[in-house]
Amino acid sequence: MVFRRLIGYMKPHSKTLTLAFSLLILATAADVAGPYLIKVFIDDYLTPRNFDRNALLLLGAGYLMLYVASAFLNYYQLLSFHKIAQWVVKQLRLDVFGKVQRLGLAFFDRTPGGSLVSRITNDTEAVKDLYISVLSTFVQNIVFMIGVFVAMFLLDVRLAAMCLVLLPILFALMQGYRYLSSKVYHLQRSKLSVINAKLNESIQGMSIIQAMRQQKRLRGEFGTVNHEYYEAGVKSIKLNGLMVRPAVDLLYMLTLIVVLSFFSVKSFESVVEIGVIFAFLSYLDRFFEPVNQMMFRLSQMQQALVAAERVFELLDEDKWAPGQDARFAGTSPQIGEGRIEFRNVTFSYDGRNDVLKNISFVAEPGQTVALVGHTGSGKSSIINLMMRFYEIEQGEITLDGAPLGAYTDEELRRKMGLVLQDPFLFVGDVKQNIRLHNQDITDEEVVEAARFVQADGFIQKLPHGYDEPVGERGATFSSGQRQLLSFARTMALNPKILVLDEATASVDTETEEAIQSALENMRQGRTTVAIAHRLSTIQDADLILVLHRGEIVERGNHQELLAMEGLYHKMYLLQQGGVEQAG
Structure with missing residues (x-):
């Protein structure tokens, strides 16, 4: 055969x-x-x-x-x-x-x-x-x-x-x-x-390996294989x-x-x-x-x-990336307002253990919805389903009233902008990383997007400006600079829905101010769904969903959740060092 x-x-x-x-x-x-x-x-x-x-x-x-x-x-x-x-x-x-x-x-x-x-x-x-x-x-x-x-x-x-x-x-x-x-x-x-997997893992995690003095252990494991x-x-x-x-x-x-x-x-x-x-x-x-x-x-x-x-x-692997549902073939709904609704969504990665259980919420057009909770509570899973990285098992997700499966990949990726906690830069130059070889985006639009997220300042100081070479994963840039470039990349597409996965988690305080200012600009007129560990970054969110073990256990704005004195209240006090009183 x-x-x-x-x-x-x-x-x-x-x-x-x-x-x-x-x-x-x-x-x-x-x-x-x-x-x-x-x-x-x-x-x-x-x-x-x-x-x-x-x-x-x-x-x-x-x-x-x-x-x-x-x-x-x-x-x-x-x-x-x-x-x-x-x-x-x-x-x-x-x-x-x-x-x-x-x-x-x-x-x-x-x-x-x-x-x-x-x-x-x-x-x-x-x-x-x-x-x-x-x-x-x-x-x-x-x-x-x-x-x-x-x-x-x-x-x-x-x-x-x-x-x-x-x-x-x-x-x-x-x-x-x-x-x-x-x-x-x-x-x-x-x-x-x-052997190749071990090599790849070692190279990708070299900083952790050296910091944790794991060289001897990994050498032994590699020697065994x-x-x-x-x-x-x-x-x-x-x-x-x-x-x-x-x-x-x-x-x-x-x-x-x-x-x-x-x-x-x-x-x-x-x-x-x-x-x-x-x-x-x-x-x-x-x-x-x-x-x-x-x-x-x-x-x-x-x-x-x-x-x-x-x-x-x-080549015979059938784990395809989810696409437009065959039931909606021939239809092409457009994302106009950016209204997001989850209806009783349940999901499992392995088919046995549910990581999301009966998740229901609505993000109205222009609203900011924040997802908070301890590690493993299901925050990233909600975003993964909303971005259609995984198939929905139970329940339904709709955008502007149309099922998520009705949209084409092109429409979803063009109208939904994703910013990850660890931004990924490609080998090339700054301009290429913002445009991502999308010829519809002009050089002027690249610069405009960089200015919009306040990345133009540091780009202009680079020896070659927007033509500055970018190495593998952008190793020569700081974490804050990489994040600002990823913001510019997202805004160059002018998305209707903005998805933020811990966008400020790995940046220094000085850069965080610039990023927070950029985020505030980016959220204007867009429906935003944001994952946050630092509660100070989402206090102005229209709706905060508190997740615990795959379920929404609390919902409301910042003041409402503090008044409940539940899980959100405890998380807030922990992050404030237990010194400041809630409210």
Whole structure:
């Protein structure tokens, strides 16, 4: 099944494949004809001492031309196969990367990033080896072996028929090797994925690792996984050392003994031509050399098939990012006012434990709704559902009265702006990070958005201004600067609904003032849903929802919640240090 799918990628190149096969057959014919010409020379000219100059020159020229033709034909057929292989792997990588972009966050919650990197890079590279090194070798050698058998039948039908017994033996040897090596290569690939996951995690969390002095522990964990990968590699080497070359060489020696015995017995009955013996032994040697090459490539083939299986598992993954519900296909409601309503929404990430239970609230157009509560209370889950990162299980979410599932992805992403606690910047420059390659946003609008969120001041002080290079994740910028750039990115789209996930949690006090001022500007005329741990940042919210274990336990504005003297009141007193009195 996996092999059939891999071959399916070659269908668009059927014409080039046909040409490559035609060249391969011609090249094989030229290769196979060489020993036969030598047989003719030995039996018809050398043994009877018939040295006809013209005939010998013609024979020699024909032999030379065959080898020159074989060289050119093999070059062009290999070039054709390799071009097709490179295109196929390019397309496969593009398909895998494109699939990853369309998968939902539920998939990434359970799949380590390093493992995905391994599939897109290492596994597709192994598949490339299958097309370039394995398939071309197998096709070329199988065609060559067929040509060798044809020539052997022309020399001696009985002996060639006896040699046909080799085919089922070789097939059984290959199948046995594939069966035994499959488990080993599966283990190798899985361990390599774990290694990549460990590397990715270590690099991403290097500051924490060094701050918490976790280097020794992580080195030990990595050493354990690395040793397991080493042991799997040793098993592979042992298997290859036993079943690849030695087994084929033993079979070759046994076959050689049989062939020589046949000719020796035959010599008692009739004259055996030396040229026939030479040609037959030459073909036998040429027959087993492709077998050795195929057995050697068989290990690569098995690794490639295992890698391809892992790649196709990813391509077959059905955890799609939620999109427009099929029931509303053809409709295209627009977000105009920005009214948000949750009606009895219940949600679970694992299908067993509910993280949200009967959540109901309304955010009227232009209002600010704040979500507060202890860690794990369900605040981020509400935002994840509202942004349609996950499918709703029970209940309903509506925007301007229309179900969330009725909206297209384009409308949702254009009208809903999201600012995360840890802003993500892409490699490029400041202008590109604000525009995000959206050509509808002009340079003037980029600058206007930066000014609106008070990011223009620090951008103008950069050596290259808006063309200042941005490294990976914006490491050269402070957390406050990264946050202001993410604000500018959001405001460049002029969204109708603003979603803030702890937008001020990781910035210093001085920068927080600028950010609070920017947030106040951003919220004007927009429906805003904000997660906040610091209650001082949301005291002016129109509605505050207090969550506890997935439920809304209190709701109201700041003064109303303090008057209740419930959970919000306790949280407020804790953050005030228990010194100030509520109210």
